[in-house]
Amino acid sequence: xxxxxxxxxxxxxxxxxxxxxxxxxxxxxxxxxxxxxxxxxxxxxxxxxxxxxxxxxxxxxxxxxxxxxxxxxxxxxxxxxxxxxxxxxxxxxxxxxxxxxxxxxxxxxxxxxxxxxxxxxxxxxxxxxxxxxxxxxxxxxxxxxxxxxxxxxxxxxxxxxxxxxxxxxxxxxxxxxxxxxxxxxxxxxxxxxxxxxxxxxxxxxxxxxxxxxxxxxxxxxxxxxxxxxxxxxxxxxxxxxxxxxxxxxxxxxxxxxxxx
Numbered sequence: 001x002x003x004x005x006x007x008x009x010x011x012x013x014x015x016x017x018x019x020x021x022x023x024x025x026x027x028x029x030x031x032x033x034x035x036x037x038x039x040x041x042x043x044x045x046x047x048x049x050x051x052x053x054x055x056x057x058x059x060x061x062x063x064x065x066x067x068x069x070x071x072x073x074x075x076x077x078x079x080x081x082x083x084x085x086x087x088x089x090x091x092x093x094x095x096x097x098x099x100x101x102x103x104x105x106x107x108x109x110x111x112x113x114x115x116x117x118x119x120x121x122x123x124x125x126x127x128x129x130x131x132x133x134x135x136x137x138x139x140x141x142x143x144x145x146x147x148x149x150x151x152x153x154x155x156x157x158x159x160x161x162x163x164x165x166x167x168x169x170x171x172x173x174x175x176x177x178x179x180x181x182x183x184x185x186x187x188x189x190x191x192x193x194x195x196x197x198x199x200x201x202x203x204x205x206x207x208x209x210x211x212x213x214x215x216x217x218x219x220x221x222x223x224x225x226x227x228x229x230x231x232x233x234x235x236x237x238x239x240x241x242x243x244x245x246x247x248x249x250x251x252x253x254x255x256x257x258x259x260x
Contacts, residue, residue: 005054005153008040010074012060012067013094013122017139018085019043019059028146035153051077055152057145061087061094061122068119068128075129080152083125084145086138086241090210093138094122095244124244133158136210138241141193161192164212165205168196177204182227184237189215189247206240211247221251231258 009019022029023044039049056078062068075081086092097105102120106113125131135148135158148158165187169176177183177199185204187196193209211217217238224234238252 004037006039007036007055008053009057013063014060014087021139021142025142053078056081058083061091063122080132082133084135084140088125089134090242091122091244136191137193138208165190169199174199184224184229210242210245215247217251231255
């Protein structure tokens, strides 16, 4: 009898949304269960088996000393490690702390801030350990996640689309909001994955799937400024779920200089 790969799912600082995307897969999840043994998934079961694991999914960012130590153990116990979601791949929305006063923010949220032990930064998993594959999105696309897991169990490299949201927009027949309505839309510099939801419903793209490769941020932001978007409007657009992704972080820092 052929042994099925052992799958583990781990959570760090996050909202759990990417783990829920896996549970939301429904029919595809049943097919996946025929291919793998889910050995550790605290969101779904109290049966938490120890490693080693063939495949590990990691959601969330590193925000405490305990996180930093635990991810080393996860890496040690995992043959193929996949990070899922904006928190794990770019630090998440909690990475906004890098642009503020951490002590002031903690004091404004917690009645007893002296009990809060946290790092000054929120960082992606890849800044701490080697990551074999990154799946972007806030939250991730569960169809992409199932495809990635099936590819790994079959011993082949996952093939996730690398084009920008713009191409998905064209496929849906959307009129370009940048060209026709002068709306600041991050679609030209954002990874595919959502199916161009926001542009389809007459809103600009928020960049939930992170910077595409390559992402010509300077050219796009220059175009936005030509039709009247100010730096103080564009900085918050870039500093959201993927604020610490290098392309978005660099572009927002450059704009912040103009704003100040």
